[in-house]
Structures are given as C-alpha cells and as structure tokens.
Amino acid sequence: MSLRYAVLGLLARRPSTGYELTQTFDRSLRTSWHARHSQIYPELAKLEAADLAEVVGRGARRSKTYAITAAGRAELRRWLVEAQPDRSQRSESGLRLFLTPLLDPADRQAAYERDLAHVEQELAALERVLAGMRGAAEPEVFAPQVELGIRVDTVMRDWLREQIQASSAGTGRD
Amino acid sequence: MSLRYAVLGLLARRPSTGYELTQTFDRSLRTSWHARHSQIYPELAKLEAADLAEVVGRGARRSKTYAITAAGRAELRRWLVEAQPDRSQRSESGLRLFLTPLLDPADRQAAYERDLAHVEQELAALERVLAGMRGAAEPEVFAPQVELGIRVDTVMRDWLREQIQASSAGTGRD
DNA sequence: ACCTTACATGTCACAACTGACAGGTCAAGC
DNA sequence: GCTTGACCTGTCAGTTGTGACATGTAAGGT
Known part of the structure; x- marks a missing residue:
C-alpha cells in the first residue's frame, strides 16, 4: 500500500500531473520509494475512484492535473500517524x-x-x-x-x- | 534477480538450511533486502536446479543444508563486480x-x-x-x-x- | 502423558512491480 | 515543411513478493 501513500503525499505538496509525479519519483523519491509511470497512472485512477484525489484541470497534450481531496488528506494523515511502520527495506x-x-x-x-x-x-x-x-x-x-x-x-x-x-x-x- | 544473489551471498559465508537463511534475512538483511521463507525455499530449489547451490547434508526434522557451488561463487562474483547496480530503493x-x-x-x-x-x-x-x-x-x-x-x-x-x-x-x- | 514452543519445509491465490509496447502532442531548430 | 526531442498517458504479459494455509518434528516443562 506504500505506493498509494507516496502518490498521495506528493499530491499533498501540490497538484500535479502523472508525468510530473513520475519525475518526482525519479528525482526525489528514488531513495525511499521507487515507482515507474506504469504504476503511477493506474494508481492515480484508483485514487480518483476512491475519492482520495480528483482531476482539477486538463492542459495541453491530454494532461490531467490531480489534486488531493479532503478525504485523501485524512487518509494520508491516518497512515502516517496510526499505521504501524514496516521497517523492512529493499535496496x-x-x-x-x-x-x-x-x-x-x-x-x-x-x-x-x-x-x-x-x-x-x-x-x-x-x-x-x-x-x-x-x-x-x-x-x-x-x-x-x-x-x-x-x-x-x-x-x-x-x-x-x-x-x-x-x-x-x-x-x-x- | 537480487533475491538470488542475496541467498547466494549468505551461502557463500557458510552452508545453511532454508530456515537459517530465513532468520538471517530477518536479522541481518532486513535493512537491505527483505524476504520471507515462502520466497527463500523456492529460490533454493531454483539455485540447486541451476547448479549454483547443492544439498550437502540432511539433518533432523527433514532439514536440508545447502552450500554454494564453484559455479555459484563465480556467478555471485560476476554480479558483484560486473552488473551495473540498480540504485533505486524501497523503504x-x-x-x-x-x-x-x-x-x-x-x-x-x-x-x-x-x-x-x-x-x-x-x-x-x-x-x-x-x-x-x-x-x-x-x-x-x-x-x-x-x-x-x-x-x-x-x-x-x-x-x-x-x-x-x-x-x-x-x-x-x- | 500432555502441552507448548521452536524448528523446519513447502504451496498457492493474490497483489505489486517491471519492461516493453503503443499512441499521440507541442515547441524549437534547420 | 520537416525532424528531433521533450511532453504526456495509457496497457499488458510476465516476474517478484505477500500472507495464509498446510504439515509435521523434536525438546522441555508440568
């Protein structure tokens, strides 16, 4: 479930397109949680279906900008403070x-x-x-x-x- | 392919049973490569089939002790020095x-x-x-x-x- | 004798992840 | 006008990893 919260966390910083998130995963998150665009796009769709994120704009080249919803923020917070951390790593x-x-x-x-x-x-x-x-x-x-x-x-x-x-x-x- | 080399690496230190490897993964390797017994036993079987490891002894409770073969050592060395490292992490x-x-x-x-x-x-x-x-x-x-x-x-x-x-x-x- | 705990190995349905394929858009330089 | 490169989104077959199920053995305490 970590991917879900990684995406939610990035959306909590600022609304982004899937393409932008992919780049952030490559640049900032590569040392903590690695993900490819082939995982990110489907995850954004799931997040939208679960009302944790929503499309707030459509730009050039069919791009969709997603933003975190209030429910998404609550879910992210819940995970960060309540869920017991899994300390295992893969590096x-x-x-x-x-x-x-x-x-x-x-x-x-x-x-x-x-x-x-x-x-x-x-x-x-x-x-x-x-x-x-x-x-x-x-x-x-x-x-x-x-x-x-x-x-x-x-x-x-x-x-x-x-x-x-x-x-x-x-x-x-x- | 990392799991294969993690197992091979542990066997290079000393011959071990699947059970012992599982414990080592939990204790020493948890901060670099995490794996459960449900992955370790099948991997040992694959390693044996590929002649990279072999059963060198059978003990109490149906336990099998595996050791790395010469081919296994060569393959491990090849991976450590020749394969380009994947720097991405999941933590x-x-x-x-x-x-x-x-x-x-x-x-x-x-x-x-x-x-x-x-x-x-x-x-x-x-x-x-x-x-x-x-x-x-x-x-x-x-x-x-x-x-x-x-x-x-x-x-x-x-x-x-x-x-x-x-x-x-x-x-x-x- | 009985019970509990650690030892010990395996399988399997399901979820997560990868690498390749696929298709289309816009800007800039020549 | 054309080509190149960055932008942008998606799917899918195959591999890797998880959690639960299944099964049995040996040692130690009561």
Whole structure:
C-alpha cells in the first residue's frame, strides 16, 4: 500500500500531473520509494475512484492535473500517524555493500570506488537542492529531510574512503 | 534477480538450511533486502536446479543444508563486480520520514519520537553485534559493515533529536 | 502423558512491480 | 515543411513478493 501513500503525499505538496509525479519519483523519491509511470497512472485512477484525489484541470497534450481531496488528506494523515511502520527495506546497493567483503581485495577495491563515485555525485546534487531551498522565497519545510540525506551520504563517503585506504594499505606496496 | 544473489551471498559465508537463511534475512538483511521463507525455499530449489547451490547434508526434522557451488561463487562474483547496480530503493520508513513535514506539529512530534525510539533500539543491537565480533577468535570481515550501520543510525538519531527539539521549541511553552 | 514452543519445509491465490509496447502532442531548430 | 526531442498517458504479459494455509518434528516443562 506504500505506493498509494507516496502518490498521495506528493499530491499533498501540490497538484500535479502523472508525468510530473513520475519525475518526482525519479528525482526525489528514488531513495525511499521507487515507482515507474506504469504504476503511477493506474494508481492515480484508483485514487480518483476512491475519492482520495480528483482531476482539477486538463492542459495541453491530454494532461490531467490531480489534486488531493479532503478525504485523501485524512487518509494520508491516518497512515502516517496510526499505521504501524514496516521497517523492512529493499535496496540492491545496500545488499551489494553488505556482500562486498566476500570479494578478493582487488575486486573489493573497485566496488568501493564505484560506490564512492556515485555517493559523491549524489552528495553534490543534494547540496545544490539545499542551496536552492535557502534561496527560495517561502521557507521550505522539507529542508531538514535534505539535510539528513546530506549527513547520511557524508557518513557513507567517509566510510568508503576509509575502506579504500585500508584496503590499498593491505594489498599495495606496503 | 537480487533475491538470488542475496541467498547466494549468505551461502557463500557458510552452508545453511532454508530456515537459517530465513532468520538471517530477518536479522541481518532486513535493512537491505527483505524476504520471507515462502520466497527463500523456492529460490533454493531454483539455485540447486541451476547448479549454483547443492544439498550437502540432511539433518533432523527433514532439514536440508545447502552450500554454494564453484559455479555459484563465480556467478555471485560476476554480479558483484560486473552488473551495473540498480540504485533505486524501497523503504516504507524512508517514505514516511520524507512525508512527515506534511503533518501538523503535534503529529509530527509523535512520528519523530516513534522513529527515535526505534533507531535507538537498532543502534543498541548493532553495538552488541560489533562487541560480539571484537570478542570472536577469527577476525570478522563484516565488521566494517556493522560499523557503517552504527554511523548511519547515529546520524539518524541525532537528526531526529534535533527535529524533536526544534519542533517542541516552536509549539511548546516557548 | 500432555502441552507448548521452536524448528523446519513447502504451496498457492493474490497483489505489486517491471519492461516493453503503443499512441499521440507541442515547441524549437534547420 | 520537416525532424528531433521533450511532453504526456495509457496497457499488458510476465516476474517478484505477500500472507495464509498446510504439515509435521523434536525438546522441555508440568
């Protein structure tokens, strides 16, 4: 049921088209809940049928703008405060990181370097997002969430650098 | 295909029964790849059919102990070093955390406090795991992974404490 | 002897998710 | 006028994952 609330949550921020939601899933939500357009469009239809969202406008190229309804907001709030969280996760990168010690030193080194490159990129992107928020007119309520992402990625980056260094000290000219 | 490699990875550490794997998924892998026994048993059968794993022993209560084969190790290595990582994730708690700013201050406070309690518990559990590893006879290659978990959870804990404090300063007696 | 709990493996109907297919619209550059 | 690329919405067959059902075994307490 998470997809339903992910969509509802994005609609609670602002009315959007399915296309816009797809992009937001790709850009902001990829690290917490991933979804494709082939899931998003049917979900919007279901949300509309359940009166949790409604079409509030039609634009160019047959686009439909959906907004959350009062019932939708109530349902979202109910889920956020009442439903017991499912703490289980699915992260292929996390799995890889967990299994990396099984590799021999050279492969391991390469794997960690690949991850480091990715995390540095991610970190730079988040810094840009935060900078954009600071420059905005209205205060951005999601700024702390971005800050958390930056802190987590920083810990990751430092840890990866340590692993790479420790590994090269053990296999290199030393 | 991640489940296949998760199972293969656990078997690479040591031969195990399906039951033991199920427990490991619950205890160690729950934060990177979650799976139930109803997926694990069929996957073991598929792995055996593909000669990536084999039954090396039968114990009490009809239990079967599986071990990874040479082909299985090769396939696991190939996946870890050659396959391009899928960085997308699915984490209900992450989604909740992302959407929490949508709640009014009182609900938000409660949500953060619930998460803080959980993360503190998690942190204590990881500390115990690390302490156990330090006391072990053979050096534990997965210790850095546990250390990373501790660092990430520490960042989470501190961030949650800040949010709770900032929130109570804004709504409380202040 | 009986009961409870942990051990242990499996199946299946159903729901969630993916990747590919399919079709159409508008703006900008050449 | 034409082509390219971004915009925009949908469907569907096949795979992955869930929750419940089903079945039985061994150990420990009373």
